[in-house]
Amino acid sequence: MIKRNLLVMGLAVLLSACGFQLRGTGTNELALKELDVSARDAYGDTVTQLRQVLKSSGVNVHAGAPYKLFLARESNTQRAASYAGSARSVEYELTDTLNFEIRGQNNASLLADKLEVQKIYVHDSNNLAGSDQEASQVRDEMRREMIQKMVLRLQLITPAQLETLQMEAEARAKAEADALEAARRAQDETPQQSPLEIPAN
Template sequence: MIKRNLLVMGLAVLLSACGFQLRGTGTTELAIKELDLSARNAYGETVTQLRQVLQSSGVKVYAGAPYKLVLTREQESQRSLSYAGAGRSAEYEMTTVLNYDIQGQNNLTLLSDKLQVQKVYIHDGNNLVGSDQESLEVRKEMRRDLVQNMMLRLQLLTPTQLDQLQQTADARAKAEAEALEAAQKAEAETPQQSPMQLPNQ
């Protein structure tokens, strides 16, 4: 029994080393096979990296795909966790927040959400060049984390969920259109009062 378990474990290790992974065991397999991707900063590093990861995961990324991922806003901030005098080390916390929408048919928004990553780094007052380099490296790591977290979010979306979200968005859009039409009709049927004319003095 132990030998058989060891054999199974050994085969699993060998297969994973070859790049083979079972479906649903930590793969980056997405239910969305076609995706349009855009961002406010169309040539930014986040959207560029995300496009590469999506394509390497077997997703066809092109304009006009059934679903569209829009990176609406990416905001970076930094705050001091500990203050130190000149020439001494200080801790800084860096935060990146990425807001995004997923759109379906007729450009209707199916969901809006955001991702946030944080990291702490030490700024060495005696080594400004090294500290600046460290800051850039931390930003790169955070961007990789953002892309990875986005992939995890996309993995959670099933075709059934997307269909339900589309139906909800369609119903909302229809209700809004009907409400607008009713308001316009009511306004058209309301008699327009002519401006009151004052008698000539």
């Protein structure tokens, strides 16, 4: 028994020495080293915790960053999924949705997407305090999972990709501005029709 414990400990030390980490326990490497992070709910738990996670992952989160992650809308819904065991116990399906947008220079929208997390918990009307506490814990878990999903999504984005999206956004904006200017010039150059003169009898 002691030999087996020593063997397990030895393997754990060996694995940690060669840089092995369990999934979800290590730091998240992001190609984006600078990012401005804001939200519609500027002091909400999600944006506050996300900033902390990004900073601990080596991202310089500040207002002057070339790209901005904007958490546009966060919604929480709840619906009865089924009755569990007795009429007093109900399974609720909780759904959290987070719409986000990455903006570049001149506040150009470069990328927009949404994330979703779902969980089920049992509400027992015989134990309201316990059920409420469990629901709160589930919501906290869902928020942590949502933040983890957001970080994983950001890991897929590189500065080169955002630069390309920025150039495409600028080209679109220029094309739209040119089209508006051309329409305005065409309208200015079109002779205005004189009002009809009705001959006097």
